[in-house]
Amino acid sequence: MNNTKMTKARLLGTSTLVAAVLGVSFGASMASANAQSGATDAQVLNLDAGNLRASLDQVAAQFGLQLIVQGDLSGLQGQSVSGELDATQAFSVLLAGSGHNFEFITEDSVRVFPVAAHGSENSVTLPNVVVSATRSRRSISSMSPTVVVIGREQIEAQLAKTSDVTNVIRNSVPGFMFDDQSLIGSTETFRGRDVQVLVDGISRNTPLRNSSRILSMIDVAQIESIEVIPGSNAMNGDGATGATINIITKTGEAGTNTFSVDGHVKAFTDDVGDSLAPSLTLAGSGGIGAVDYAASVTGAKSNNFYDGYGNQVPSDAMLGQGGFDNAEDLNVFGKAGLTLADGHRLFLSTEVVRFRQNIEYYPDLSTDPISVNYDAPYNAQPIEDESQYFTAGYEYDFGKLGVGDLKLFYNDSYKQAARAEYHSTYNFALVALADSPSTEDPLGQSVIDTLKTGVKLSTDTPLDMVYDGMSLSWGGDLTFDDVKYRTISGRDIGAPMEQDGKAVFAQVSAPVTQYLDLSGGVRYEKYDLTVSDFTRPNYMRYVGGVGQTYFGTAAFTGGDASYSAVTYNASAVVHWTDKIDTSLSYSEGFSVPDVGAYTRRAGLTGIPLNFADIDVEASKVKTYELAARYAGTDFRTTGAVYMSTNERGDNFDTATSELSQEKERILGAELTAEYDISEDTFVGALASYVEGRYDTNEDGDLDSWLPNNRIPSPFRFTGYVDSYVWDDLNMRFDGTYTAPRSKIDDAKIDSSLVFNLSAHYPVLGGTARLGVENIFDASYENPAASALRGYSVAGHGRTIMMGFRREF
Structure with a gap:
């Protein structure tokens, strides 16, 4: 794009941004002028005690009110409401003892907010949120302050500018790396x-051949809350060496039938017409x-997507891994339950994913940053993801035996990858035809085809007879993995593998006093792996544009192996006052190496x-x-310092395409803070520092810094301000800075600084949303993407998202 075109594009983008803001403001003003009354009229209500958010939605719908929720209502129960009441009386009864209050901000809209966050009480009421990812259903107040539950209200607050689950988590929790x-x-x-990554406690990871596409394929519309447990953890099997993220999907409630329509359109301001991205969600419960x-x-x-330089973003910047541009995506989610008796319920849930990216051009790796090679149209099969997930379960309450579930x-x-062009450094070998070793x-x-089945049992048994409040969480897992790593034509490029897993665990928790909570547990895990024989295909390369034989086929001999691990955890949480908690914890987790990556490279140096x-x-x-x-x-603030160590870390060398395992140590610190400037405005920040070293020559000394693909940036800071302006218009401004990293010679990762804006306004019985990512259309290097492949990848430019959601 020449300078004239770029200038016109940026002027068009700025004009579009201004027009969008004015349009939303005008629509909001018209809606406010046409506000309906009726909240003061008494109506007959008959609501049983139950989920607070669902009850609030039902009352708001009955009185024709738009409900605006500030704060997190996850896990809170509302009081029963019956009789002839007006809206004010109904909300007062529902919110009694919840730690939340309400106010009418227009005639037809009501805002619910945390009492503590608005200075109307001297004490803080913390919701009794239960975290299920620990397999022990523990109250979050008895766990480390770094454990976070992101409620649906917090998720919806971010939907104005992003529908990516990864970004929702990253904007809510320190310690998660920048999105690639x-x-x-x-x-x-x-x-x-x-x-x-877990969905309702079931792992989505495929460790024998890491397919990577997990969070990016989960539809945010199906999520009720997200549990994030930082640190190593083995309670759900292998893979959680840095954190456990458990996606809790929505569950319906009898008597609160709702239907919603949610749509948005997103575009890059550098070329609005060629970047329009519409999305529509229909949901009910x-x-x-x-x-x-x-x-x-x-x-x-x-x-098309565009970067901050005004250039089109390559569709496959990561060589075979693809992106979200020029794509079609369909996600179908369903869950049904049957209550057999009080405390006993059967359920079935399913999720079906269909994703396809139609790449137009190959990337040009010779430019800095890499760019679209318009002289090289893409001439291969598209990227595809066709996945389906099914979970059936039985939730039970057997009194003294315990409460739990069987799943x-x-x-x-x-998961089908894209074709990546030959490159002497980054992609130096291509699969050749079996009968023509110099022809691609x-x-x-490549295709990663995985099947994972299993059974999970978790039970919480009260031990009040031993000590008041003590509980024992116990259970076990049986899992089976079947992994095939092939070409589209069906040739094995990695060894077919099958793995059986068995595990048992026990966890004891006890409130020793009102000031001290103790917890400790153990898990034993054993995997039996069978790696089949296969013939690794022959590979070719291009020299001067002419195909040449590179190396021939090779017979790989498989075998059997067993992995086992005993892992422990222990924690102590001290409640010094009703406002101050501290915790000290030790935990262990483990991961099985990506065996499929080894077998694909079998026979190389x-x-x-x-x-x-x-x-x-x-x-x-x-x-x-x-x-x-x-x-x-x-x-409100939380802070943590931590150290994680292991004797055999997993590090991938991009220069040799080899995986190595050496001793390593990582040190870090995290901080979150939030301050209420007034009852309508608050500011906050997330900050994290992480750095690590490992032993490259296996002499016991940590002599080298961990590679950039492990730690792209040592420091990340996000600051934000959230405010209600013009009565019920909520606006949030935030910015994220990632520090540069120059620990690796000749592989410096540059810093980045991006600002965003989002707004919500009740209109036409629903909520209008406006979001702007990278407000200033900054040109920056994406630290995570650049670190993975070793060349510069530009970050996305300015986007505008406009959306609307309405419940019926």
């Missing part, structure tokens, strides 16, 4: 280590009698052709953490 703005999750590290249900369908389509799951995923296989793109000769062991990580929390009337 692609489909993959290889750079989604937490505290410099791997993240285990509720129940009749003993049956409850929740469902959603989301369809989305995107076009059976079936995860089937097919036109169907040589330093990588054996016999599985028995591959020295790969499970990596156990130990995390030590000291944390504190202060929850005052107008000021």
Whole structure:
């Protein structure tokens, strides 16, 4: 794009931004002028005690009110409401004892907000949120202050500018690395280590051959809350060396039937017409009698993306991993439950994902940053993701025996990569035809096809007879993994693998006094892995544009192996006052190495052709953490310092395409803070520091810094201000800075600074949203993307998102 075109594009983008803001403001003013009355008229209500948010929605709908929720209502229960009441009386009864209050900000809209956050009380009421990712259903107040539950209200507050689950988490929790703005999750590290992703307690990770696309494929419309537990943790199996993220999906409630329509359109201001990306979600939940249900369908389509330089973003900047541009996405979610008796419920949930990216051009790796090569149209198969997930379960309450659940799951995923052009440094070998070793296989793109099934049992048994308030959480897992790593044509490029897993665990928790909570547990895990024989295909390369044989086929000999691990955890939480908590914790987690990556490279320099000769062991990580929390009337903050160590870390060398395992140590610190300037405005910040070293020559000394693909940036800071202006118009301004990293010679990662804006306004019985990402259209290097491949990748430019949501 020449300078004239770029100037016109930026002028058009700025004009569009101004027009959008004026349009939303005008629409909001008209809606306010046409506000309806009726809140003062008494109506007959009959609501049983239950989920507070659902009850509030029902009352608001009955009185024709728009409900605006500030704060997190997750886990809170509302009082029963019956009789002939007006809206003010109904809300007063519902919110009694919840730690929240309400106010009418127009005739047809009411705002619910935390009492402590607005200075109307001297003490703080913390919701009794239960965290299920620990397998022990513990109250969040008895856990480390670094544990975070992101409620639906917090999620919806971010939907004005992003529908990506990864960004929602990153904007809410320190320690999560900057988004690489692609489909993959290889750079989604937490505290410099791997993240285990669960959906309703069922793992989505595929450790034997990491497919990476996990969080990017989860539809935010199906999420009720997100639990984030920083640090290593083995309670849900392997993979959680840096953190556990548990996505809790929505569940319907009998008598509160709702239907919603949510749509938005997003565009880059550098070229609005060629970047329009519409999305539409239809969702519903509720129940009749003993049956409850929740469902959603989301369809989305995107076009070109642009960076802060005004240039089109390459569709496949990460060489085979793809992105979100020029894509079609469909996500279908459903959950149904049947209550058999009080405390006993059967349920079935499913999620179906269909994603396709139609790449137009190959990237040009010779430019800085990389760019679109318009002289090289993409001539291969698209990127695809066809996955389906099913979970069936039984929730039970057997009194003194305990409360728990039994889950059976079936995860089937097919993830097809893009074709990446030959490059002498970054992609130096391509799959060749079996009968023509100097000719590239036109169907040589890789496919990871995984099947994961299993059973999970978790039970909380009260031990009040031993000590008042003590409980024992116990259970076990049986899992089966089947992994096939092939080309589209069906040729194995990695060894087919099957793995059986068995595990048992026990966790004891007790409030020793009103000031001290103690917890400790142990888990034993054993995996039996079978790696099949296969013929690694022949590879070719291009020299001067002419195909040449590179290296021939090789017979790989498989074998059997067993991994086992005993992991422990212990924590102590001290409640000094009703506002100050501190915690000291120790936890262990482990991960099974990406065996599929080894077998794909079998026969290359330093990588054996016999599985028995591959020295790969499970990596156990130990995390030590000291944390504190202060929850005052107008000021809230949490802080933590931590250290994590392991004897056999997993580090991928991009220069040699080899995986190595060495001793390593990571140190870090995290801080969150929020201050109420007034009852309508608050400011806050998230900050994290992380750095690590490892032993490259295996002499026991930590002699080198961890590579950039593990730690792209040592420091990240996010600051924000959230305010209600013009009565019920909520606006949020935030900015994120990532520090540069120059620990690795000749591989410096530059800093980045991006500002964003979002707004919500009740209109036409629903909520209008406006979001702007990268307000100033800053040109910057994406630290995570650049770190992964070793070349510069530009970050996304300014986007505008306009949306509307209405419940019925």
